[in-house]
Amino acid sequence: MFRTPHVLVVGGGYAGFYAAWHLEKRLKPSEAYVTILDPRPYMTYQPFLPEVAAGSIEARHVAVSLRRHLRRTTVLAGRATSIDHASRVVHTRMNDGREVDLSYDVVVVTAGAVTRTLPVPGIAEVAFGLKHVEEAVAIRDAFLTALDRAAALPKGPARTKALTVTFVGGGFAGAEGFGELLSLSRAALKRYPEISADEVRFHLVKASERILPEVRATTGARVVRSLERRGARVHLRTTVTSAVGGEVVLSSGERFESGLVVWTAGTAANPVISKHTDLPVNQRGLVVVRPDLRVGTVDHPVLDAWAAGDAAAVPDLTRTASPPYVYTVPNAQHAVRQGRRLARNITRTLRGSEPRPYRHRSLGTVATLGLGTGVFEAGPVVVTGLGGWLIHRGYQVLAIPTWERKIRVAFVWLTAFFLGRDIVSLTSVQQPRHEFVSGGRPERRPQLEQQVRHVA
Structure with missing residues (x-):
């Protein structure tokens, strides 16, 4: 049968x-x-x-x-x-x-x-990955929440830590995520007059001597110069040796407090x-x-x-x-x-036939580095800046499967072009029952209560 x-x-x-x-x-x-x-x-x-x-x-x-x-x-x-x-x-x-x-x-x-994770002290406790959509959403909300928190803090270590972002890894996920979040920070700061642009610090840490190893070395160097012109620091030939409590320690001996750490060091x-x-x-x-x-x-x-x-x-x-x-x-x-x-x-x-071999020559590489900035490389052709960004968007909207998703993505891009970025943080969705359970009552802070009684 x-x-x-x-x-x-x-x-x-x-x-x-x-x-x-x-x-x-x-x-x-x-x-x-x-x-x-x-x-x-x-x-x-x-x-x-x-x-x-x-x-x-x-x-x-x-x-x-x-x-x-x-x-x-x-x-x-x-x-x-x-x-x-x-x-x-x-x-x-x-x-x-x-x-x-x-x-x-x-x-x-x-x-x-x-x-791919390495046994770096503190990384498992403080870092985000960037391989799943839940992680990308959490990174965005964490950064925007940090801006809100920093805007209410006086200048000092706590404010500096909240406004410091560190990406570990400089492949496509790391470089693109770093460039995009850097672009978001510049757009968001227009709504935060309490924070100056030079207070926001971005660090990209890469163990090898170049980022974006999938493209030629000269293209990678151009990307590094572009990021540095935008105010970022790129640490090449450097590793993170510790991130305990958000204190990032580099193999170069440099150390700094970072409120947001993103780990993209390979798979x-x-x-x-x-x-x-x-x-x-x-x-x-x-x-x-x-x-x-x-x-x-x-x-x-x-x-x-x-x-x-x-x-x-x-x-x-x-x-x-x-x-x-x-x-x-x-x-x-x-x-x-x-x-x-x-x-x-x-x-x-x-159906009884012989299978055929897989053969595909790369169509080139594309990367986004923030709104209006990208890179495209195919053979001897290299396009950076606005042209690379447009090619990236055109390729990716064609590559995402199903027309339903292509239309949704293209529509969001179109509306964002005219209306700008949405900078609302929804960190609270990670604890959706908090307001229901608490009934709107503020959390008790024993230390604060003791200070109030002492003043009284």
Whole structure:
């Protein structure tokens, strides 16, 4: 008796979302049914997170609903804890705490990467990441709340700390988030006459000798000069050795108090993929895949297993066509196209055809560094400033999936052009029951009460 194959997609990021989306378009319901597993009910379009942090884009608009756009795919809210391909089972922990074993016929591993953290004292307690939309919103609210607090403080250490921002890491996430928040500060200060521009201090700390390593060194140097002209300090060949209590200590010996610390120092392999699967992984903890995205090697493929995106070591055939391979860089441009290729190859395999290799030459790199400032590089062509910013916006609005999201983002950009940035902080939403529980009563401050009794 014929049984409809079950395709299980582990991870709902770029590669996973696009794989499931295009499998729906290519396969008939009788050919396979698809399930996608992810703890979040949406795909985050990460290139827009710096603009979410700066208030240029609404947070919801960078989150693409899985249920709205995957209409024939079963969406499960949970995360994989291990993958046992020999038994064709993914062990999962659902968001409600239940442990569930999901069986499958074909597995697609697109679980992505995680933020790389280092054992720096204090970082885990004070820093934000910038990989998820919740973090971008929290960064924006924390910065705007700090402005409100600083405006009511007298000049001194507490005010200086509140007005100091530190980004650790100078890749795309770090440089873009830093530039966008710097731009937000300049716009917001127009509404804070109590704070002068020279009081707001921005520090970007990068361990290597250049930022934006994906672009040429001369372009990275131009970006550094642009940030410094705008009042920022860029610390190259420098690391953070401590951040206990918000006191940032640099390897150069410099130290300063920082009210907002953002950690963007790279990514690391997903621990579930690197440590809890019987699929082959390399020394970096990435799934070993062939050029056609099937797990395994050319000589030893693993049947019914596929992988792509940041969780996989995908050979870059535009740079070398045979082992030892150079691998594609972990960015959205590759992950989106790998997801589409996954769908095509799985479809071809289910229909008895041979899969085809993934091959994509980069279209170039784009980055935003604040309102009206950006960079675009493709081969010998380099565009910075307003031109680079316009190219960045044009490319990203075309790249974000679904017309519904493209229209929403473009509309927000258009209204912001005429009405300016929204500088309202909604930090209170992180404690939505506080007013209800407190009944509007102010918090008791024992130290203040003692001072009042003493004066009396």
